[in-house]
Amino acid sequence: MSYNIDEELIERIHDTVDLIDVVSKYIQLKKTGSNYVGLCPFHNEKTPSFTISESKQLFHCFGCGEGGDVISFIMKIENLSFVEAVRFIAEQEGIPIMEKNPIDHKLKLQKDLLYEINREAAKFYYLNLGQNREALEYLGRRNLNKDIIKRFGLGYAPDKWDSLKNYLIKKGYEEEDIEKAGLIGKRKDNTGYYDKFRNRIMFPIIDGKGRVIGFGGRVLDQTMPKYLNSKDTLIFIKGNNLYGLNLIKRNFNLNKIILVEGYMDVISLYRNGIDYAVASLGTAFTSNQAKLLKRLNKEIYICYDSDNAGINATIKALNILDKEGLNPKVILLPKGHDPDDFINKMGLKEFEKLIDNAFNPIDYKILILRKKYNVNDIDGKIKFVKEVSVILRNINSPVEREIYIDKIAKEMEISEDAIKKEVLGNNYKNESSFSKDKYIIGRNRYNKSKIAPIKAVLEPAHLTAEKMLIRLMLESRSYYNIIKGYLNEEDFLNYESNILAKIIFDEYEKKVDLMKIANDFILVKLKQEKDLDYDLIYEIMDLNVGVLPENKNTLIKDLIKRIKISKLEMERKKILNEIKEIESKNVKDEGDVERFKLLCLELTKLDKELQSHT
Structure with a gap:
């Protein structure tokens, strides 16, 4: 789509859109004199410092310094570019967007039509849910009440071949357009169309602007695949979206996001008080999804299933997020659990404990390797060190890499030099030469x-x-x-x-x-x-x-401890040499004996101090 924006559109937004009305959709405002004040949505605060001038149609926060007009506000709060923000406001306020390029105009009309069809389909599924006892009983067994069903717009696709198709046709939509939305498909004998989703619990997938862009369906008849997702369309590409993103973008005070695998994971976490989870739509996590998370500028946690497939998916997601410059943490679930059943069985407090004890990417990968190999066995230890060396080799920070080399060396009872050689490979410098004269x-x-x-x-x-x-x-x-x-x-x-x-x-x-x-x-x-x-x-x-990890204080203290240990070891070596020198004397005078006793006391004291540092 063209990036050209008609100047008249910008002027119309400034002339007709009230900043107070727009901001009120996000935060509570209170009139004070000629201005409006509220808690700033861009930083955490207890005393309102966010102010709007009604006459000037400008906002300013005296706490964090953010300020601007209605377009600036939407750019910031929705993480949009200028052009995207203008379009967003126009769409929300019902202001027509006249595309300069005829191709862009046609494409926009096609997309708008698909959004309409999906919205009507979501209404149809939602209304049908109340008429199907089996579907309601299933959701009841999953502890989902009416409020949660409404919050997520859950629905039911009837066990018929053409119920949605007939409903949408009555609403005035063409079969070809309904097919483009991914809701119906052509019969093999070309005799017509059939509903793609049948006898399924329906999960509308809603984008960050609140538009229904696709669906996920959970089967009630076990003879069919468990989950079915909308095919990719003009407005929906699975690898470019996240389930639950619409709720995240409305939650302005959160500082973290949990990435899970499934729809029910997101919903169960939300029901139990974790309202900051998103799911990767039943697909392998993609770089575009990572970019979406990056734009939200929050701390990221990964909480996939604890089976082998979940572990492999976690490691792949960590690598993708790392390429985007993100440093997520991993929530480790007990064996045999997924986020949905864990929080339902164990409750919010236990899940929050898992969040508090989440692993950084390196520690998680090392932990998985420990479970893979028996490090008490020589062959297992060798394989473990070789694989862990690949992980350490990819650490960008020399400080962080050095800490892990030291840690692995001690735990495996292998020299630090040997681990370093394995990690650095051909880049290991075992010689000192002057490259400059x-x-x-x-x-x-x-x-x-x-x-x-x-x-x-x-x-x-x-x-x-x-x-x-x-x-x-x-x-x-x-x-x-x-x-x-x-x-x-x-x-x-x-x-x-x-x-x-x-x-x-x-x-x-x-x-x-x-x-x-x-x-x-x-x-x-x-x-x-x-x-x-x-x-x-x-x-x-x-x-x-x-880039130092979050626990930089701990890392620096580890480096300090290494220096203190080295200093103590040097003092210990000096004392031992002096003791040996006294012992080597054939004739020892009274001074030697007293000195020997004093050195032994100092050695004992040093050994205790060394022990306290290790």
């Missing part, structure tokens, strides 16, 4: 006339953690504030890390905004230091920490 700091050029010989170097765990923490402190004062609560500059064991940490701590205390001037400023400061490894300095400066 010149470094420019401001206008000063540092030349390395001698290249260090290539040698195998395994980077200590504390150095990896130090590099990441320094990079994080350079990126944000908020990270610095967390880190300084646990470490001081002396805790950074590596020489270069220690120098950088001192500069960062000093400058932040002077209120310098390192985020804006970090690299150049730090490098100038380093000019006065001697014998620095600028390969390492540049490596830290160029380090990409990626």
Whole structure:
């Protein structure tokens, strides 16, 4: 469809559409003087700060700063582009849209006709539900009352071959158009048309604008396929829509969305108080559905069935959402459950506990692999590590990847280096060499006339953690504030890390905004230091920490813990060496004996402290 919008249409909207009437469909407004006020739909608040000027036909929120005219309001609240918002308002207010392009005009008329046919079909199914005892008894067994039936527009398709067709023809619609809506099909012998949906509970599929675009039908006669969905039409493509989207788009205060598999999952969750679930219409989750969720800008949870098919579908959905830059969580249901039966049997509180304990994508995938392999068996452990390495390899954030490598290494009792090699494959650097022989700091050029010989170097765990923490402190004062609560500059064991940490701590205390001037400023400061490894300095400066997960505080604390453990281990090693030195003496004086006792006490104290960190 053309993106051209007639200027006259925009003027007519501004002249005839009352902003107060439009906003009142979304929030409650109260007249105060010459203005109207209410709770802002764009952010959570308890005291109204959303104001509308009736004379100016403009809104403004003094809490979040959002403001504009009626088109701006619809763009924001419905997640629409300017053109889409203009069309939306025109359609809602009954303002004719004159398409400039004749082809677009014809296409719009065809779509409008299909919307009308579907709306009439939904009415027909809804009215027929009250006349069928079997259908009502089925819904009663599913604990669905009249309010829920009405809220979702549930209906019943009679067990006849032409009841809907005859109803719509009487309403004045042509058979060819009813077929285009996907509601009837041609008989094989070309003697006429038949109803596609027969003897089924009907679930209208409603888009974000409140239009019926298709149907899902649940069979009552077990001899037919359990669920039947509308075929793709001019106004309905299964992979581009989500069941329950119309309710989500009207729920402005929610901050999360749960993605489920079926119609009944959405309805049962809603009935029990979870009014923020959508379903993927009986199809494999698609990238277009992921884009729909992304536009809603909410926290996403996946809650598919707990069987093997549900697990596979969950992993596929996670991968699709990841490509869209989304970081969902997974609600893990007990074995043999789906969202519908779990919430009906266990109740809202138990389901909310599952939400609170939802897994991030990496933890979920690792959990599934643990169940797949017996890690107590050597062969199972090898297979587990190989598969989990593929998962870790795809983590964009080096910080997050490093944490998981360390975690898996400890749990599998395998060296961190071995796991790292498996994860990084050919990209694993087991050698240290200088790729640059010149470094420019401001206008000063540092030349390395001698290249260090290539040698195998395994980077200590504390150095990896130090590099990441320094990079994080350079990126944000908020990270610095967390880190300084646990470490001081002396805790950074590596020489270069220690120098950088001192500069960062000093400058932040002077209120310098390192985020804006970090690299150049730090490098100038380093000019006065001697014998620095600028390969390492540049490596830290160029380090990409990626997007940190939500639990960034926990992640940073894990890095801090790694440094503290390394420091304790170094002290322990030093004490052990001194103990061995005393033990190796053939003749020990009184001072050696006293020193030996003191070292043993220090060793015991260190071991206890180490144990508290692991």
